[in-house]
Amino acid sequence: MKQRRIAINTIYHLFVIAFGALMVYPVVWMIISSFKLKSEILGSEAPFWPTTWVWQNYPDGWRGSGSLTFATYFRNSAIVSVLGTLGTVLSSAMVSYALARVKFAGRKFWFTAMIMTMLLPGQVLMIPQYIIWNRLNLVGTFIPLILPKFLGWPFFIYMMMQFIRGLPKELDEAAMIDGCNKYSIFFRVILPLLGPSIITTVVISFYWIWDDYMGPLLYLSKPGLYTVSLAIKGFADAQGTNFGPMFAMSSLSLIPVFLLFLFFNRYLMDGVTAGSVKG
Amino acid sequence: MQATKRRFGKSANGFWNNDNTVGYLFALPFIISFSLLTLVPMALSLYYSFCSYTIGASPAWLGIENFFNLMRDETFLNSILVTVQYVAIGVPLKLVFALLIAMLLTKPTRAQGFYRAVYYIPSLIGGSVAVALVWKQLFGSRGPIVGFITSLGAENFNFFGSTTWAFLPLVLCNAWQFGSSMLIFASGLKQIPKDYYEAAEIDGAHVFRRFFSITLPCLSPIILFNLIMQLISGFMTFTQAQIITDGGPNYATNYIALNIFKEGFAYQHMGYACAQSWIMLLIMAGITGIIFKTSSHWTYYEN
Secondary structure: OHHHHHHHHHHHHHHHHHHHHHHHHHHHHHHHHOOOOOHHHHOOOOOOOOOOOOOOOHHHHHHOOOOOOHHHHHHHHHHHHHHHHHHHHHHHHHHHHHHHOOOOOOOOHHHHHHHHHHOOHHHHHHHHHHHHHHOOEEEEEEHHHHHHHHHHHHHHHHHHHHHHOOOHHHHHHHHOOOOOOHHHHHHHHHHHHHHHHHHHHHHHHHHHHHOOOOHHHHHHHOOOOHHHHHHHHHHHHHHHHHHHHHHHHHHHHHHHHHHHHHHHHHHHHHHHHHHHHHO | HHHHHHOOOOOOOOHHOOHHHHHHHHHHHHHHHHHHHHHHHHHHHHOOEEEEOOOOOEEOOOOOOHHHOOOHHHHHHHHHHHHHHHHHHHHHHHHHHHHHHHHHOOOOOOOOHHHHHHHHHHHHHHHOHHHHHHEEEEEEEEOHHHHHHHHHHOOOOOOOOOOOOOOOHHHHHHHHHHHHHHHHHHHHOOOOOOOHHHHHHHHHHHHHHHHHHHHHHHHHHHHHHHHHHHHHHHOOHHHHHHHHHHOOOOOOOOOHHHHHHHHHHHHHHHHHHHHHHHHHHHHHHHHHHHHHHHHHOOOOOOO
């Protein structure tokens, strides 16, 4: 009986690991390819491991294809992602508190508006929004990418709302009796308890903004403003079949997202699901 | 409660502590964005969809001509067809993967957290340009996947040269990112009461019977949620299609989002592109509406 259980367990773990390996294979392939000679990356004779490890792809890639290096692009991505994430967390927390806890006139309407916005395909807004930003002379700046994030992001508003709804109302009432008003309840009761939901929002919104391609493609016309995702695409087009440096920069571009994930993984796994299930 | 009412009720604080004031102050960011970044653009888009418009020129009223032309525009009709195909194949595939892996990972082992993290990695990075570029080479004519297929005996096979198979790498790239659906399924599975399964086991129900009679019905509201979310994101697929195939070969992967982008920004037919985006919205609303309407027949709520 015991042996049978061990056998089943072993098969289970082997299967999960094998399938997991298949899942991460594309990423592993990219990273290994970034250390290969050009001739060993593609083709039927290409070995899985490089015969010689080539480090030169990294400095070659970092230099970029134009007059700018990837230092500029990483800086741009950092500006857009850090400010965008900050704005998303602040504004979404505020709005979610209003919709989940404050009984104001028109709350139902704004809640419905929020859900509709969440379900609305971005393509409907893409062109008119571009026209508006263009009219304001803000195309070619970071503002169209950053400013909207300070005005609430429905997906995260909804997620935080579900989380706040799960907090006992008695907390608010107790704080009321202790002399808190609606503002201090938000800052001293809700916000500190919102922790897991905030971490989830930070991780997910950061990697959505960091990975965003369409936004920068529309609004950042000058190479000096390019984010990493835009720069890699341009670099790939310019380099043709010289894939080593391109894979090197692609690998580097994933590092910030990975680090954030490793750091907050434990909270993220709970946070993603805390809201959606009750809905 | 009474003490608070007395303290704030009629004082100068009354206005600022009124629920309406507090509510609108905190909801203000969303109210601004909803008005200026959603409602105004939608109204503009609706207006432009009846016009001929390019940046810098003033819009010229056309009436319903744009919509009339759309009905005869083969590129546009084809883009709807291939998008529907992509969604119809890709979304169920992704959800089946998500559910199977979520069930596989409910087994309580010490490595559970690690396994979930590994299976979540594709979702974390899948939308990036980096992955799209990798995909392009991975499935390219000289890449390892085609190499493997060739070694099985298929001569001169090439995903991106074939109008029949070019969609497959894109569908797989989407299905590969099943991580967030998986997490949502996993927490749904955790909420199914254990005694349901125990009772079924006593009654002699085997694995498949238990899956179809307990797991699926209990998960149905979550399946609905995941289905809707994935449908919407599937319809909006842009980055992968633009980078991996750029719509080709011969428009086989020219998905609607990509088509609207090209029409609006490459060809500067902004009014025409707006009209396309409204048709896209109507189709998506129609499909989601049908799913919601029929969902009462196949979703099961305990209370």
